[in-house]
Amino acid sequence: MLKDAKRVVVKVGTSTLTYSNGKINIRRLKTLCEVLSDLQNSGKQVTLVSSGAIGIGAVKLGLKERPQDTPGRQAAATVGQCELMFMYDKLFGEYGHTVGQLLITRSDIENPERRENLINCFDRLFDYDAIPIINENDSVAVEEIVYGDNDNLSAQVAKLVGADVLIILSDIDGFFSANPAEDENAVLIPVVSRIDDELLHMAGPSVSRLGTGGMATKLGAAKLATEAGIDTFIMNGSNPEDIYRLFDGRQIGTHFKKQ
Ligand code: GLU
Numbered sequence: 001m002l003k004d005a006k007r008v009v010v011k012v013g014t015s016t017l018t019y020s021n022g023k024i025n026i027r028r029l030k031t032l033c034e035v036l037s038d039l040q041n042s043g044k045q046v047t048l049v050s051s052g053a054i055g056i057g058a059v060k061l062g063l064k065e066r067p068q069d070t071p072g073r074q075a076a077a078t079v080g081q082c083e084l085m086f087m088y089d090k091l092f093g094e095y096g097h098t099v100g101q102l103l104i105t106r107s108d109i110e111n112p113e114r115r116e117n118l119i120n121c122f123d124r125l126f127d128y129d130a131i132p133i134i135n136e137n138d139s140v141a142v143e144e145i146v147y148g149d150n151d152n153l154s155a156q157v158a159k160l161v162g163a164d165v166l167i168i169l170s171d172i173d174g175f176f177s178a179n180p181a182e183d184e185n186a187v188l189i190p191v192v193s194r195i196d197d198e199l200l201h202m203a204g205p206s207v208s209r210l211g212t213g214g215m216a217t218k219l220g221a222a223k224l225a226t227e228a229g230i231d232t233f234i235m236n237g238s239n240p241e242d243i244y245r246l247f248d249g250r251q252i253g254t255h256f257k258k259q
Pocket residue numbers: 013014050051052053054055135136138148149150151212213
């Protein structure tokens with residue numbers, strides 16, 4: 001099924017891109033860019049939704065922790081976004097691929113005219129065989145209008161580009177019956193046919209502390225995407241080569257079936 005997918009959106013979070021000290025995990029980033037370049041070479045149209053701007057910016061500015069206030073986060077994002085794109089440009093460039101940066105705010109997607117413009121831009125990037133790399137425009141988005149987490153943003157982008165597949169790379173293996181950090185009986189659920197209230201409850205507040213956006217936001221993203229007819233996978237991003245295995249039809253992470 002995945003073999004035939006044409007448009008693929010991959011979301012990667014800060015915890016996958018960086019070590020716990022906040023510095024870039026170069027090996028992982030390199031592998032991710034290599035695998036995505038190869039997918040693009042195989043004829044797919046890859047879009048990457050990448051977090052990391054605020055975290056990487058904070059480290060580059062020598063701050064001890066992520067800034068808590070809005071101007072601090074905005075400023076860190078300006079610095080980190082440059083660093084991120086510098087790395088992506090360099091690493092994808094090594095495999096002969098061109099990347100384009102799109103920094104999106106909620107109103108760009110919700111306003112019909114701006115949405116249309118955005119779709120046109122994506123389509124042209126695909127025509128040019130370039131790889132769009134998306135983040136929220138953290139430096140200008142103010143609190144009331146932000147998505148806040150890139151899980152939601154990745155589902156919006158997947159809808160926008162008419163993706164066949166959304167892959168959310170996380171710091172856990174997929175969707176579990178309970179929080180695996182707290183419950184040793186927690187088991188990975190390989191396939192979810194429908195995201196109903198019971199399932200949303202399972203991803204409740206206790207689980208949502210995991211990762212950057214948490215499981216609740218990932219499930220919300222999966223719901224949005226699957227309801228738009230997009231097969232969605234939540235899987236561990238620690239070994240990006242697992243993406244090959246996913247496309248080979250192996251059971252990896254949790255597959256949320258399109259509705
Ligand atoms: N846009 C934020 C950043 O690049 C990340 C949001 C998220 O963690 O989902 O730092």
